[in-house]
Amino acid sequence: MPSASPFRSWLHRFAPALLALTLGAGAQADDPPGPIRIGVSGPFTGGSSPMGLSMREGIRIAAAELNAAGGILGRPVELLERDDEASNERGAQIAQELLQAGVVAGLGIVNTGVALASQRYYQQARVPVITSVATGSLITKQFLPPQHPENFVFRVSANDTLQAAMIVEEAVERRGLSRVAVFHDATNYGQHGREDLERALAERGIEAVAVERFRLRQADMLTPLRRARAAGAQAVLTYGIGPELAQIANGMARMGWEAPLIGSWTLAMSNFIDNAGPNAEGARMPQTFIQEPTTPRRAAFLAAWREKTGSERIPVPPAAAQGYDSMLLLAAAIAQAGSTDGDRIREALEDLRGTVEGVVMTYERPFSKTRHETIVRPADIYLGEVRGGHVVFAYEQDRQRATRP
Structure with a gap:
């Protein structure tokens, strides 16, 4: 030090x-x-x-x-x-x-x-x-x-407007996916986050194939996940907090569904990473600091x-x-x-x-x-990824950008 x-x-x-x-x-x-x-x-x-x-x-x-x-x-x-x-x-x-x-x-x-x-x-x-x-x-x-x-x-x-734009950019622009599901919790955070995601998708002429709302402490995510997969979702975009996000990741693993999990910054929470264990690997989210x-x-x-x-x-x-x-x-x-x-x-x-x-x-x-x-620009934020049980830079160019004072 x-x-x-x-x-x-x-x-x-x-x-x-x-x-x-x-x-x-x-x-x-x-x-x-x-x-x-x-x-x-x-x-x-x-x-x-x-x-x-x-x-x-x-x-x-x-x-x-x-x-x-x-x-x-x-x-x-x-x-x-x-x-x-x-x-x-x-x-x-x-x-x-x-x-x-x-x-x-x-x-x-x-x-x-x-x-x-x-x-x-x-x-x-x-x-x-x-x-x-x-x-x-x-x-x-x-x-x-x-x-x-x-x-x-x-x-x-x-703010969530910036985050939603980054989430959608990762799914649509960088990964080329056009069929996505939105999973959000029932709080003000989840409801407003869903609205931001839907607006960001609409700007690209895309409508989510499934929108699933879940309660805090909801344990069973299999039913909504099955609906989303049946609707042809290629990725799951999330707005919630750690415990429920872990249930989503674990449910996807139980189903053998390997679709990308991309969501708001809360996918970096320790109780998501710990509760999901290996099923958290690869999840991506905006981060102000890694x-x-x-x-x-x-x-x-x-x-x-x-x-x-x-x-x-x-x-x-x-x-x-x-x-x-x-x-x-x-x-x-x-x-x-x-x-x-x-x-x-x-x-x-x-x-x-x-x-x-x-x-x-x-x-x-x-x-x-x-x-x-x-924070008013996407350039002020990085994209993180869960790798080896902790959050790292998803893209090397973001790491290089972060080295500048």
Whole structure:
């Protein structure tokens, strides 16, 4: 691991607007003394927990590095962490509790439905929230002008419109398949993902030969899989989470059906790979980060993960990297604002000056008044493949692209 911490290395690259951080300057006079409280919410138990726990650890690593470097505006970062259990209702309740506890911003949120249910409370309180993981295309569009002159919702993950386009490109353009089945879960995530897939297919004049909706914790996928095969599907495109995706892969293996499995980024979840075992091999999915030290920055992050967790394995590498980066971006905005006021932080995020060297990417003007997404192009994402029980680059050109800072 490099002798300097990743955060200190990042500080040296950042603009003079962040000089207050390196000098340990205090907050504005109207700010209360004490730690800067940041809410962190996500599913830390249940089927979505590999994503939530990976994200939380990434945020923790970044916060620890910030505090080791003197905090933000000379004040330590305090994370208020809450398990939303992937429940829309629980997520909404947590958002209100965190705001009452005095958080200056929120980070996290893994499930699309939870994001849509809970971020409205941040919006109403005029407190920024950076979605670290949830990918539903509607998330950053929930509070747009003219009804909402200011939008307090930001995101660092790859939205489903981009992912669906990549999934369809892999199936149709690269593999030459025209008869595909769409399997999606019954959550907001699955329903909106299905819509994105169907739109991406329609742009190529293709309609899925089968569309199958399944419940969370549904064990038997054989019946819908048989329908899809009987309809002549050449590939299965998925939108769900790990446990049910494993049931799909295992069901296909039981049937002896060797069609490609191509889906959203959740095919990288540890509980898909572990539960499907050899049947997960070859599954492909979009990824913002693949666990390889392709740059010194990523190598430093992986070393920090090993040091903090005692494990080489990251259950869901993109969730960890996105969590880490969301903390750094928020820190940069607070430092630039020179305040923990919600409007000042939002304005700083929309006009972030300098460079933030993250794990997913190096951020330069990552947001604007009208763009609250850091990832806006397929070129910002890679295609991963399960190989040997972990996710690697599906294409060598993607690996080469990832070596560029």
